[in-house]
Amino acid sequence: MAQPARKRLSHEERRREIMHVAKQIIHRKGFEAASLQDIADALNMKKASLYYYFGSKEELLQDVLAAIIGEGMALVRDILASDQDDPLTRLWRLVASHIHHLCANVVNVAVFLHERKVIPLEKRKTLLADDYAYQAAFIDTIRAGQQAGQIRADVDAKLAALSLLGSTNWTYTWFKSDGDLEPAFIGRQFATMTINSLANAQTLGTWQPPAA
């Protein structure tokens, strides 16, 4: 079989290309059913060549998942770093950007949430740490909101964070990019419901969401 002409990609670029294709196949078939042969075929590569980039199917999956959560964490860090924002504004931004990111990356999220358990426990630590940090960002922001007198004191911050993470994460199961709901609209509705559910009465009367 004649190989089509391919521009020479760097090692890193090739790795990313493989990871991108692998993600689509894993999403479609599930990790168990997806094979390195499937991935090699999709890239017009020999299966043996894949081993030059990844030691195993499991290692490939690990790297795919790490990249996904890494992207999510980068977004969160940016928002948390903006210290001119009050906690409620940070919370609004966390929810709105989380939704936006999910809508743009349905495949990423689906693969991450479904296939984490495939990675053996001892290797899952970094993934878990990042995932935990993601959750902690929400918990900390809610607590900061309570300290700033914006969020009701009787709210259990951890339960509240788990509730809103569930609400936002679930988006990947129903969002259709070709549907009639704009991610920006979904983000505004979800962020409003979040603030409305946690802020105290006084704050709800005065606080304004950020313009963008």
Add this chain to the structure above:
Amino acid sequence: MSSEATGPKPPAAIDRMSGELRKADLQDAATQLFSERGYDGSSLQEIADRIGILKGSVYYYYQSKEDLLFDIVKAIHDEHLENVRMLAARAGDPMQRLHAVLVGHAIFVCENLVKTTVFLRELERLPAERQAEILRPDHAYQRVFRDLITEARDAGLVAAEVSPKLASLWILGSLNWLHRWYRPHVTSGPEQVAEQFADQLTRGIKPSVLWERQARSS
């Protein structure tokens, strides 16, 4: 299928159960196995081993793993649906009924973690037509939430700017997520968790100055 001696011997005391009871046992064992290993990682042989029957006996009821998954997922879905419909029909204004549905559903999830996990995680292992058959064209399950929210909005108990569709998805996301983290021995009891969740979720859609500022959903 001659070398059945590979599996564990069925317990000597196993009764000749009626046909119907055996099928339910099969579904229970499969549900348990699916929740532990995932649908992809489970085999009909392992299911047979779990309850000490021959793999051939499994084939009497189910010729494929998919048929078994279908029955399990359908039964769980219908159980959930019956539960929320019952809760939604109780007395009270729409907001009170919604609150009751949320509390009841949250408790149901916490007390049925294995079944809920299998339903939510493995539904999409079924082909699209079979998923649609379970969820039904009008998404009966989601409808219960959506209709209550619409009714509450019409009564002025939910902000006019709320999209009932998005609100029901927001609520379902929160409640469905419970199965991923709720563990009876490390978390507060189901009732306590359910109350905070129902309180928080219903507050989210109540009228407020904040909602008034949002553009009306088109």
